[in-house]
Amino acid sequence: MTIEGRHVVILSGGISHERDVSLRSGRRVSDALIKAGARVTVREPDEKLLPWLEQHFEDVDVVWPVLHGVSGENGALYSLLRALEVPYVGSRPTAAMLAWNKATSKALVKRAGIATPQSIVLPNDTFRELGAASVIDxxxxxxxxxxxxxxxxxxxSQGVSFVNEKAEFSRAMVTAFTYSDGVLIEKKVTGTELMVGVLDFGEGPFAVPPVEVVPHSGVYDYAARYNAGETTFFAPARVSEAVLAEVSELAVKACQVIGLADVARVDFIVDESGKPWFIEADPIPGMTETSLVPLGIQAAGLEVSDVYARLAEHAAARGPRNTPATPNLVV
Incomplete structure (x- = not known):
């Protein structure tokens, strides 16, 4: 099967805080697939989507959700696509849910022997029940x-704050709770930030060259991620061959442990001793002009349009219910 002439439906936009990024990612994926010869329809994930998919079931070869934020990355949409038996690019719903929750993904990779920073996870209710001052203390x-x-x-990186002393916790908690009902407080690791794209065309997952990010502000926040000129990228990263190999191996291992399929991104910080620390995994990584997975693909000497075509081909041929199983791990 080739993607040429096949109908790919790209889902982008949505109502999450990351709507603008999703729209930009959707346009980039659409352009690449059109270049590869696919027929592309771009749709919003609104109340008309599911009836439309049922109505056009015979004409849709594969759906590619490029939805950032809770509306796409928590696995719920994948569950609905599976229920409708619509093939899609992405992981099983359970795997997406595991990756979407940073605490859960950290626990899974830690059990698999991958280092991740010391952390505490607290729901909003804890602060109300025990008192904010006591909890912060x-x-x-x-x-x-x-x-x-x-x-x-x-x-x-929305809702992320750096805290250097106890007095700064209150504002940081308020900021984080704006985006989620739970917060993760993690020891800050100082070092080189590396992001690793992991792809699978059906022959097993592999990592593209890790990308090093050097934000001009010193913090890789929302502006540094998506505003051109705010960050300098190095692909491949400026670290030793040994570190490149280790981080690539760990990224693939993390995806396998969590159960992520097709395309994902795993983020690390390599400390001054050269030790990589797992930060998080993204089940639907950004595909904008400043996103890391496309940069890694190009650093591997691959054509982005060819890679996206192969991902769509593989998902269409696989069908909706044959994504790799999520490992049966107990957190």
Missing amino acids: AISKGVDFPAVVKPVEGGS
Whole structure:
């Protein structure tokens, strides 16, 4: 099967905080697939989508959700596509859910022997029940400074704050709770930020060259991710061959442990000793002009349109119910 002439439906937009990024990703994927010869329809994930998919079931070869944020990355949409027996690019619903929750994905990779920073996870209810002041006092004794406070569910570095002392926790918690009902407080690892794209065309997952990000502000936040000129990217990363190999191997292992399929991104920080620390995994990575997976694909000497075509071909041929099984791991 080839993608030429096949009908690919790209889902982008949505109502999450990451809507604009999703729209940009959708346009880039659409352009690449059109270049590869596919027929492409771009749709919003709205109340008309599921009836439309049922109505056009015979004409749709594969759906590619490029939805960032909770509306696409928590696995719910994948469940509905599977229920309708519509082939799609992406992981099983359970795997997406595991990756979407940073605490869960950290627990899974830690059990598999991959280092991840010390952390505490707290729901909003804990602060109401035990009192914010008491909880913050306990946190400050349990996590080393400097620390990172982030929504336990979310992407694009939205709601992330760096905390250098106890007095800064309150504002950081309020910011994180804007995006999620839970927060993850994590020891900050200082070092080189590497993002690794992992692809699978049906012959097993493999990593493209890790990309090093150097934000001009010193923080790889939302603006640094998506505003041109805010960050310098190095693909492949400026680290030793040994570190490149290790991070690539760990990225593939993390995807296998979590159960991610087709295309994903795994983020690490390599400390001054050369040790990689797992930060998070993204089940639907950005595909914008400043996103990391396309940069890694190009660094591998691959054509982006060919890679996207192969991902869509593989998903269409596989069908909706044959994505790799999520490992039966107990967190």
